Amino acid sequence: MNFLNKHKIAIILFLVVILGSILRLYQLGQTPALNADEAALGYNAFSLLKTGKDEHGNSWPLYFQSFNDYKPGLTVYLILPMVYFFGLTEWSVRLLPAIIGILTIPLLYFLVKEIIKGTKDKNIEKYVPLVAAFVLSVSPWHIHFSRGAWEVNIATFFMCLGSLFFMRMRTNSRAIVISAIFFVLSLYTYHAARITSPLLAITLAVIYRKDLIENKKYLIVSIVVGFVLCVPLLLSLRGPAGLARADGVAIWSDSGPENRVNELRGDYSNLNGIVPKVLHNKPVAYSLAIASNWAKHYWGEFLFLSGDDIQRNKVPETGQMHLIEIVSVCVGMFEVIKRSNKKWIFVLVWLAIAPIPAAITFQAPHALRAESMVIPLTIIAAFGLVKFIQYFKKYRILQVFIIILTGLLYTVIVARYVHMYYVHMAKEYPFSSQYGIKELVNFVGPIHQNYTNVIITDRYDQPYILFLFYMKYDPATFQQEHTLTPRDLYGFSTVRSFSNFRFESIPFEVFKNKYPGSLIIGTDKEILSGANITKDIYGINGYRYFRVVLN
């Protein structure tokens, strides 16, 4: 009993981490199905292990060329040992990212503890870090991107570590060096972090400028270390990898704002007069588009009701946060602003800068690119929840009632989330991930040599990589026999064929005569009636994804 009392906080934190682990690990291998990006990370790790080169034959790269999107490479190297020990499976690809997601929970506990250190109110000091850990453990936003090899979630973890060690600088001056290392690591993990992390570091530097000046020695060391670690990254910016991603998704490759400039100038009789030129030009139009994208990330519909527009990034009828958290976020904002000491200002600035990478792309709001928003929001929600309960401290019974009610509401809403995740998500959004391909490979893999060609529809995003993944296709052979297509409109490339597989859209009438003695595998729409269908392939959600035709 004495033990329990003494370690009460640690035990609760442990239980919260267990809860977070269950939510992040249960059915990790199959829900949702592996997507093309995850398969690419896994297969490239596999390829490195076997041949020392990535799928396209580049040896130990910093970026993985993959679909010509040049994925920052740290994630591949992190999952490399997993693939080595456990083989190439969905579980081995996803386990480490999930564990990093789980570790973020206790990490947030310590980060929040650091942020509220020095508060006079003992209850705040005691409960806010715990509540923050809890809110993160059940956060739809954080759970979603912990379940799968999402690089962004690893970058967020590094940002939290970097921030924590930065704040620790006051007690241990060497911590600043460690902080620099973690911030740099995040740059090697995810594209968006290259904007968010430097801004975060600058914010911290401005807020803690006095401490930094007192701490000159280690400041210089950390700058040197940080810079040296950045050199490979800076050098790479000159290569094809550097701005590859930016070109595909950046807002300046969207012609919408430009068209609007033309439309608005068209209302003037003299299109090139001074007034239309000053008011309606590209800088104005694109600035407005960016500001509008940025603001969309604070829209309640996105945060609390429906989440991202992109189906892959969301669960049906669920926001990025739970609906009841609107109360704690509002109370939290109110109380944070009332205080506004420098640590809280850091949290608010984080909240403001996290959507910037997403704002300069043409899809907004974007849960993935703006994922690090989840950290400031969770901290604010936790603070708000504790404060909200404190409002009732004069009426003890009412306060107990509020606590029980909060517990009940969280139970129901998390249960609903789990229900939506495991029961409805795959069926409501059948194309949100590469469902059905594993089943297809299980069928085709063992028999494909019996046919001249195996033609597979390219209807669903990069099927080649999932074939390589599930067949554990020999990387050395693959490196020799494939070519990458030129980039499409969005900057992506794909592989059209390897071995006797061909991936393309299927004009059935043409292919029927073109490929005798082959398997033609298409969607419902592509395969016409009268074809010799030997097998239908269903995903785990019961949806019929492919029809296999023996031609």
Place this chain on the structure above:
Amino acid sequence: MKINKITLHSLILIFIITIAAAIRLYNLSNVPPHLTADEAALGYNAYSILKTGRDEHGVLLPIIFKSFGDYKPGLYVYLTVPFVAIFGLNEFSSRIAGALFGILAVYILYKVVGLLFAEEKQKHLSLISAFLLALCPWHILFSRGAWEVDVALTFTLIGIYFFLKSFKSSKNLLFSAFFFALTLATYQGAKLSTAIVVVILLISFRKQFFNLPKKSIFTAGIVGLLMSLPIVLSLFNGQAGRLQVFSVFSAPRPEAYLQNFLSEGSEQVGTIGYYAFHPEGLNFLRGIMGRWFNHFSGRFLFFEGDWQNPRHSAPYVGMLNFLDLPLLLVGIVVLIKTKNREASTFIFLWLLFASLPAILSRDQVHAVRSLNMLVPLVLIEALGFSSIVTKISVKRSVLFIGGAIYLIFFVYYLDAYFVHLPKLNSQYWEYGFKQAVQTISPIQNQYKTIIFQQSYSQPYIYFLFYEKYDPKTYQSQSANHFIASKYGDVGQVSNLDNIQFKGIDWQVLRGQTGTLVVGDSERIPVGDSQEGTAFHVIKEIPYLNGKSISLRIIDIK
């Protein structure tokens, strides 16, 4: 020569009101580019009252006007009567009352802020608030035109002014009740929106209010209730159809959506799983919250405006100016930190609940039903503005520089409103009916029948309005031609003399020699009605964007 402080203060105020007036009055007849059916109805009913003392349906001096069957509270009509008497029946006289009340609102807000932040000794805060209201796109849009809601807002502000003033002299409470009651006589939605304001005032200022003499509270209550009685009673006479029709509570989620969703998990209505995870109540809550969030979204406030009703905002801009975004963010911080708890509670609560009438209807956003929201927004902006300015320097010149910068950015809105709104949005302002009436009127008697495409744009009212149709003559026939809606909503008028308003079936009509047909290019296909031996195209009225046709007037030979 040195101007003393008080004179400078009044000079600035006069300057602000002049700006407000200039923006609200400039080219009022032509921008917005056409009268809406409601504007025309208000104008014509004022004309009818002026000439005969009766409305278009022949009712003597009504409090609530039946109009299209939507039963408009009629104060706006009576306010318009003198202007119609002076300027005749035209766009300007129909709209001017709204514009004048919009200008008045700027001055009233100046007075209200003076009382609300009296202790702060921040005289410039009142000026800033008035300045920001004068330049507030949301307020400008609804001041320029016959929008009853804008007049109701001004009455609301006057009511708030006298309410706050009653703490100094309790007799003002009576005026407050009087003006709050006037809002009900002005605008349908005021029943709810004014109730919200009154409740919030009572909550925020409960201490001062309940210190007032019981007698004043009682008298004010009685006056308020008696004045609201006719309007409130009309609720029970079935003259408030719109309230029910648009209410959110008559819209559960579609059966197909629910069934599909439940079938995914082999669930059924009525089981525990259904009540835990998919209850109808949660669906309502999500709908209401969604609409509420929409009214606070950047899309609505800054970047797109009322995306469901393009008539409620200028193209490609929001309900506020872009510079208001930083002002609002700073203002929220100031408001949270301010020691003036009554004022901050009042502003916060009003901000949160002003959009309630819009949220309880089906539209995703609605700039008219949530119009009151602009006042707390402007007040918060003003707090932000004043805080930024005083942070930089206490010198008064900084205030002027801030104002000048704001004015420069405001040009973007002026351009959006005066240049782009008429051109890009003319179709949302019913453009084309005036031009059609002006074309048809001189030749109306040459045809035995004229067939005009029926719609909820209420074409008949434009004939009454632009022909200055004799009210007495129309009153005698209105009952025969008015077709009430089956759903208790807006009805239609079937004919006016030789003009029939009805759906156009071109296949039938195209053979009716000697008929004049008016309709859009969808109903009268251009390909099948070319100028030639069979048809004479009298006129095609294009929308101002130059791309599409509003109405085509075809003579069947």
